[in-house]
Amino acid sequence: MEKMSGARSLMVALEKEGVDIAFGLPGGANLPIYDELYKSNIRHILARHEQSAAHMADGFGRVSRRPGVCFATSGPGATNIVTGIATAQADSSPMVAITGQVPLKMIGKDAFQESDIIGISNPIVKYAFQPTTAAEIPEVVKKAFYISSTGRPGPVLIDIPKDVQQNEAEIPFPSEVKIRGYHPWVDPDITQIERAIDMLLSAERPIILAGGGVIISGAFAEIQSIAELLMIPVVTTFKGKGSFPENHPLSLGPIGMHGHAEANKMMTEADCVLAAGSRFSDRSVGTFEEFEKRLKIIHMDVDPAEIGKNQTTTVAIVGDVKASLRIMVKMLVQKAIKRNGDYPWVKRMKETKDYYRENLKLHDHPLAAAKVLRKLREVLPHQSIVTTEVGQHQMWASLFFDVIHPGTFFSSTGLGTMGWGFPAAIGAKAAKPGVPVVDIAGEGSFNMTENSLAVSVLDNLPVIVFIMNNFSLGMVAQWQRTFYDRRMMAIDLKNCPDYVKIAQAYGAQGIRAQSLDEIGNAVKTALKSDMATVIDIPIDPQEDVLPFVAPGTPLTDMILPS
């Protein structure tokens, strides 16, 4: 066994896990790690804030479907990544966050830059480790990657005291690890899948609700096969947006608070739902009580604790969504089960879709959200990856930006973290450098992590920031208009800063686009230049996101544009 430092063993262990890129910021308590990074082949991306480093790792993890790695120092470095970890946890994103900690002897002494990150992060991590000897580090790393990437993925924290990084020891590198209390793989129950098929076949108005689990497990082909074999309309959750091609004849788009009108309508009329990898979040289902009495629910999820958490189910299928759906497809094919597309429910779907497409009034403005986003879709190649920030633009993206190529749309859907989209887009670009990456942004959110422009420019990770700028915290403004009698409080951002100049100050390309043509040209310029680009689009601050289902109300109570 070779004698080496804890920090060195960390680097070797990370390389053994196939890590070739990491995002982070150095500081006092993780200097030994950075000294080893200096010698390692791992590409380090210097973030300008630890929160952004975590979001970059998150974006990388979602796109590559292997844990993104981020580093932060102790104390404020560690507390700064908390939002990033919580975001990854809420959206089941694989991530390994590695923090420095004050030396073992100083723990509990309120030392300089000491924070109890193990305690702080407890409710928002899948697991957390604090190795107390250098010899433990490789085993801890192996366990961290295993836990983070299997079952329902999530963030794992490794908090390493500085002396543990420095100590030299003979360090073993286990080739596999066992964790007694962790059983991420469950074989789906065949009889439950048979029951589910029977229910779907005997239902008059079946619907598929595709959640984030379909994207995480990459079950795109399976979900499409089932929809097409059984001619079942597909709605998605917002997290599941783009798990099914949104230009498909059976696609209705996302349901929810700002779901598509036709999706919400059909969801509430269904008599049987196949919910695949969805946790029935309040933002997706509103209150279900109204119509769940006549709705049979088939719930597929890899996490047994999700079964019955928010929704009582008729049939529960615990296991990897892709594995479960694959068995279902196999059974359908073996039994040669196929449904003809001319049954009344499919006709009803077409009518509903047509009705809303003809009658749903779009905002009347030259740069209405629908026009702006449809323009973006028109010029952006289908395989491009799109992230969003959080706010009105995000919901408009859900409504008006069709995802054609499955698994190319990512957003902070669970935690709703403003400032996530841009660093996550940089992480996505690192995972897939060959495709264009666009962050559909609002200026309020972008403002929170815009200093990542330095990273996008200097580390050659060019992404396009597509700012729908309404000079305000638009979603808050909408709620104040809707629920607070237009008492507008703390929403006016007063056109500050100038995002074109901000972009230029960082050495990025800044373009102001004031018409649909200019938007199209700006995106084309950005794509051609392969430069970090900020496109600033002044939109109408008065536009609301509609349809809107008020919180705590059923999906049937949609507020439609008048």
Added chain:
Amino acid sequence: MWSIISVLVENKPGILFKVTNLFRSRNFNIDSISVGVTENPEFSRMTITTLGDEKQVAQIIKQLDKMIDTIEVKRLDEKMSVYRELVLMKIKVSKPSDSMEIMNIAKAFECEVHDVRKTSIMVELTATPDRINAFEDLVRGFGIIDIARTGICALARGGADES
């Protein structure tokens, strides 16, 4: 509804914090909790009693099961398990006759009497929570100076956990 959950966990620092923090963050209730190492020093057993409806308890068990540090989570049937709690109680002695009366009640409940003084008597009782409550009711009139309860610890009866 009152439920007893028996949780076998890794005997490592910080696990009690994680378990109790899970209850707090998911808005579940802990009525009592007791922890001790098992015959295998790698494991500890926690006995948790909780109040909640059927759906809540099922969800608590699933969330505990999901925890990586838990090895086994079982819900114990009251009738199919043995459960006991230990209480130490310091009871006030105001007049000479109190002493005799307290001793008589303690005897009836098969308490151990530990510390007899002019002004107080300390007794120990190991029993079901109901019996402890009954004892407490009887001696409350004398004045209870201090009380310390361990919370329940429980095990399934022979054969009960094989079903």
